[in-house]
Amino acid sequence: MRTVNFSQHDHYRNAVFPSPFHARQKEHNQLREWSRWSDYLSVPAYWCADMEYFAGRNACGVFDITPMVKHLVTGPDALPYLNRLMTRDVSKIKPGRVGYSVWCNEQGRVIDDGTIFHLEEGVYRICSQEHQIDWFMTNTLGFDVNIVEDTHDVAALAVQGPTSCAILKDMGLQGIEDLTPFGLTYFDFEGTQLMVSRTGYTGDLGYELWIGPDHAERLWDRLFDAGKHRGIKAMGSDALELLRIEAGFILAGVDFLPAMEAVRPSHTRSPFELGLGWLVHFDKGVFNGRRALQEEKEKGSRFHLVKLDIDGNKPANQSFVFTKDEKFAGTVTSAMWSPSAKASIALASLEAPHGKSDSRLELQGHSPLQQ
Amino acid sequence: MTKKYDAIVIGAGHNGLTNGAYLAKAGMKVLMVEKNDFIGGATVSLELYKDDWKYSNCSYVCSLLRPEVYRSLNLAKYGLQIVPYGGSATIAQNGDYIGSYVDPDVARREVARHSHRDADATVRYDRDIMRQCRFIRQFLLRTPPDPTSFKPRDLLEMMYMGKEAMKLGEDLIYDTMRFYTMSISDFLDEYFENPLVKASHSGSGIIGSALGVMSPGTAYVLLHHAMGDVDGSMGAWGFARGGMGAIADAMQGCFTEYGGQTVTGSGVKQIIVKNGRAKGVVLENGDEYFADVVVSNLTLPRTFLECMDPKDLDPGFLKKVRNFKIRGSSGKLNIALDGLPRFTALPEGSELARGDMHLIDSTERLERAYDDWKNGIWSQDPYIDMLIPSLTDPTMTPPGKHFMSVFVQYVPPKVHGKDWTDDQVHQFGQTVINQIEEYAPGFKDLILHVEIRTPRELEDEVGLTAGNIFQGELTMDQLLFNRPLPGFAQYRGPVRGMYMCGSSTSPGGGVMAAPGANAAREILGDLRKTNTVPEGWLDD
Numbered sequence: 001m002r003t004v005n006f007s008q009h010d011h012y013r014n015a016v017f018p019s020p021f022h023a024r025q026k027e028h029n030q031l032r033e034w035s036r037w038s039d040y041l042s043v044p045a046y047w048c049a050d051m052e053y054f055a056g057r058n059a060c061g062v063f064d065i066t067p068m069v070k071h072l073v074t075g076p077d078a079l080p081y082l083n084r085l086m087t088r089d090v091s092k093i094k095p096g097r098v099g100y101s102v103w104c105n106e107q108g109r110v111i112d113d114g115t116i117f118h119l120e121e122g123v124y125r126i127c128s129q130e131h132q133i134d135w136f137m138t139n140t141l142g143f144d145v146n147i148v149e150d151t152h153d154v155a156a157l158a159v160q161g162p163t164s165c166a167i168l169k170d171m172g173l174q175g176i177e178d179l180t181p182f183g184l185t186y187f188d189f190e191g192t193q194l195m196v197s198r199t200g201y202t203g204d205l206g207y208e209l210w211i212g213p214d215h216a217e218r219l220w221d222r223l224f225d226a227g228k229h230r231g232i233k234a235m236g237s238d239a240l241e242l243l244r245i246e247a248g249f250i251l252a253g254v255d256f257l258p259a260m261e262a263v264r265p266s267h268t269r270s271p272f273e274l275g276l277g278w279l280v281h282f283d284k285g286v287f288n289g290r291r292a293l294q295e296e297k298e299k300g301s302r303f304h305l306v307k308l309d310i311d312g313n314k315p316a317n318q319s320f321v322f323t324k325d326e327k328f329a330g331t332v333t334s335a336m337w338s339p340s341a342k343a344s345i346a347l348a349s350l351e352a353p354h355g356k357s358d359s360r361l362e363l364q365g366h367s368p369l370q371q
Numbered sequence: 372m373t374k375k376y377d378a379i380v381i382g383a384g385h386n387g388l389t390n391g392a393y394l395a396k397a398g399m400k401v402l403m404v405e406k407n408d409f410i411g412g413a414t415v416s417l418e419l420y421k422d423d424w425k426y427s428n429c430s431y432v433c434s435l436l437r438p439e440v441y442r443s444l445n446l447a448k449y450g451l452q453i454v455p456y457g458g459s460a461t462i463a464q465n466g467d468y469i470g471s472y473v474d475p476d477v478a479r480r481e482v483a484r485h486s487h488r489d490a491d492a493t494v495r496y497d498r499d500i501m502r503q504c505r506f507i508r509q510f511l512l513r514t515p516p517d518p519t520s521f522k523p524r525d526l527l528e529m530m531y532m533g534k535e536a537m538k539l540g541e542d543l544i545y546d547t548m549r550f551y552t553m554s555i556s557d558f559l560d561e562y563f564e565n566p567l568v569k570a571s572h573s574g575s576g577i578i579g580s581a582l583g584v585m586s587p588g589t590a591y592v593l594l595h596h597a598m599g600d601v602d603g604s605m606g607a608w609g610f611a612r613g614g615m616g617a618i619a620d621a622m623q624g625c626f627t628e629y630g631g632q633t634v635t636g637s638g639v640k641q642i643i644v645k646n647g648r649a650k651g652v653v654l655e656n657g658d659e660y661f662a663d664v665v666v667s668n669l670t671l672p673r674t675f676l677e678c679m680d681p682k683d684l685d686p687g688f689l690k691k692v693r694n695f696k697i698r699g700s701s702g703k704l705n706i707a708l709d710g711l712p713r714f715t716a717l718p719e720g721s722e723l724a725r726g727d728m729h730l731i732d733s734t735e736r737l738e739r740a741y742d743d744w745k746n747g748i749w750s751q752d753p754y755i756d757m758l759i760p761s762l763t764d765p766t767m768t769p770p771g772k773h774f775m776s777v778f779v780q781y782v783p784p785k786v787h788g789k790d791w792t793d794d795q796v797h798q799f800g801q802t803v804i805n806q807i808e809e810y811a812p813g814f815k816d817l818i819l820h821v822e823i824r825t826p827r828e829l830e831d832e833v834g835l836t837a838g839n840i841f842q843g844e845l846t847m848d849q850l851l852f853n854r855p856l857p858g859f860a861q862y863r864g865p866v867r868g869m870y871m872c873g874s875s876t877s878p879g880g881g882v883m884a885a886p887g888a889n890a891a892r893e894i895l896g897d898l899r900k901t902n903t904v905p906e907g908w909l910d911d
Contacts, residue, residue, distance in 0.1 A: 004480075009467070011480060011481070015474050015476065015477050016476065107542070132491065133490075134489075134490075134495070261494055263498055263505060264505075265539075
């Protein structure tokens with residue numbers, strides 16, 4: 001069952017669709033506030049973002065990731081195709097493994113980031129923030145490969161936090177404790193296939209559960225039943241935002257502008273400029289952006305993404321960064337008060353050479369900070 | 372009434388009014404001369420059917436009007452409000468349609484309904500159009516430089532343009548050069564695969580232009596329609612509350628408050644020139660008015676071939692004026708409706724009916740409509756850009772009744788080389804009405820009154836030579852420092868004290884008010900008066 005149908009002439013009457021978990025989200029959503037994530041209704045906070053954040057850090061937070069864009073890549077050339085598309089060496093991602101990656105245009109600027117799930121030999125799922133089918137199809141030239149977007153055919157939950165493993169075990173997922181980080185495995189769930197990957201966006205122990213939309217509510221019920229004595233809590237996007245900044249994960253459209261959307265070409269970023277040089281594998285042969293990235297590696301980048309540790313207790317959202325002699329150095333892209341580190345922290349994009357050498361910078365309207 | 376003024380502006384269209392308002396704001400004593408009994412030119416709202424029915428008789432939607440003109444002339448004070456309308460629909464013959472929705476997710480899914488790839492490609496398309504718009508917008512309220520001149524201001528302006536072009540970056544410079552010369556059809560082929568998706572974007576490439584979707588240069592025409600905005604939403608269009616005449620009325624309100632005077636009902640017979648200097652005007656009714664500054668808001672040919680003595684002008688100049696490309700390509704029906712027409716392809720109650728609606732399936736069909744124009748006849752299967760402003764603006768009609776503005780392309784200035792006859796005008800109207808009836812059965816029965824305008828009416832009533840709505844084609848050979856003519860792009864005429872401020876001048880047509888404003892800045896500069904005209908524009 002597809003959760004979103006827009007084949008009818010009057011599909012516009014639904015501007016936004018309920019997620020397959022909507023009925024359960026509604027029960028938990030005491031604030032009755034809804035936000036939008038692409039085609040779906042999402043929850044900013046069910047009751048209190050801070051409490052939900054602590055569930056994610058201290059026990060278990062559950063976040064609906066169904067709206068994430070998903071593609072299925074199959075066919076004899078799936079691997080060489082992905083190696084052409086992605087900056088990292090996809091052949092290193094064996095069946096049953098997941099890898100984070102970025103993909104670039106020919107100028108070596110990041111189009112989007114996402115995760116590559118090697119579901120079984122030669123079958124891959126690519127999850128991304130932005131819709132990518134046009135770019136993915138453009139790149140199929142010369143490859144025997146089949147790509148479909150199946151965003152609406154899969155319901156997914158992120159189950160994150162220190163008690164997540166125990167909860168899944170209690171739910172009946174035997175052997176889940178053996179799943180290593182970035183591993184994926186399959187379980188039978190009431191007669192249907194449940195995929196579980198040890199992945200997440202929080203930097204903590206956590207899993208992502210993938211299932212047909214028809215079984216979504218049942219999965220939610222079983223999960224919350226198993227977790228009731230282990231602090232399980234439905235978590236909204238506000239809490240997730242805190243968790244991901246704390247973990248130092250970047251977000252497309254926030255920490256960088258996807259190259260396809262960047263009206264100002266100078267606002268795009270390369271993987272190196274996002275601190276993702278470790279995802280660029282020059283030794284694997286030709287891939288999109290290789291030449292430009294090679295050149296950048298030799299000549300140096302225009303920007304550096306840095307993690308800031310800021311004096312005081314005020315979150316530094318939308319601040320500008322200056323050097324000690326008051327020269328403009330860059331902008332803060334994400335910021336928060338970190339309850340775990342008890343510090344005001346931020347991600348910032350600084351113009352080179354700043355961010356490589358300066359140990360102290362200034363924030364506009366803020367006291368001096370340490371890097 | 373005194374006969375001596377500091378400046379006389381000929382033609383109370385929106386550019387003339389803008390020009391006059393800035394001159395008056397600078398303390399000049401300005402007279403506005405208008406041949407019709409009403410002001411507005413092509414920016415006009417007339418009541419032709421009963422008293423409570425207002426039409427936007429010529430121009431019908433607003434996007435290009437420069438916000439800095441709006442602000443500096445304080446048009447809001449004089450009652451102007453631009454209301455954006457939501458979306459647009461392109462209706463195909465097979466009963467399907469493609470809508471452009473305001474909501475980005477709905478919009479994406481609607482394109483995906485026709486082509487999943489095209490839905491994603493729209494992101495890239497919008498980005499590239501936006502890049503071109505951002506580049507060009509900053510030049511709209513600047514006087515084009517003369518590239519052959521060594522005057523410091525021209526050199527500086529050339530350098531400024533060069534610097535801004537370099538800022539685009541290598542790839543965008545290539546893209547820009549291609550964009551300005553290619554056809555809209557070729558341009559769309561680089562992004563989209565679905566014919567209906569392409570058709571939905573193609574109309575803006577030919578509106579007001581005597582070119583087909585496959586003619587080189589039409590990609591720029593699309594840009595000309597996309598570079599405006601409503602409240603910063605680039606490419607969005609809106610209605611002027613009370614019809615487009617509200618824009619002219621607001622400008623005149625400002626003009627009058629600064630002391631400007633207007634005489635209507637008699638056109639200019641001749642611009643008086645003495646010793647190589649413009650000295651005033653003689654009207655058709657014999658009245659004479661004098662001023663050391665005479666500004667023409669008329670088309671280039673009308674100004675120099677009809678309102679000036681050829682002996683006052685250089686023959687070489689006159690030859691260039693005769694060769695100015697100004698060809699009518701469009702017509703218009705203004706219709707009073709007894710109720711709301713029902714387009715069968717659109718879902719009941721669709722919001723898209725509030726926006727612009729087009730009846731077209733493919734760029735090929737649009738090109739065939741152009742073939743008829745080349746053959747000297749109006750398109751038998753015409754392209755239609757129609758709106759029902761009364762769905763958004765309750766001041767246009769009595770409740771439950773509607774006004775429909777139907778822009779039609781292609782319509783030749785002459786039929787098989789001969790002047791239009793009344794009978795042909797009627798036949799043209801029927802072609803259009805039949806076309807709409809096919810998509811909205813019962814439409815004919817709703818019609819209470821129709822005003823039919825071919826290029827003949829546009830020339831006779833509004834003064835647009837050959838009925839060209841932009842006062843001259845928007846092609847590269849007639850843009851920027853070549854508009855209207857090489858060497859005359861800085862709003863000065865060939866006679867001292869004589870200026871041009873109409874859409875024939877840079878940056879061209881549409882209800883933009885930029886030519887009028889730029890010309891005022893030049894005049895005030897020549898007179899060493901304090902400049903009242905804003906210059907340039909920076910998008911964040």
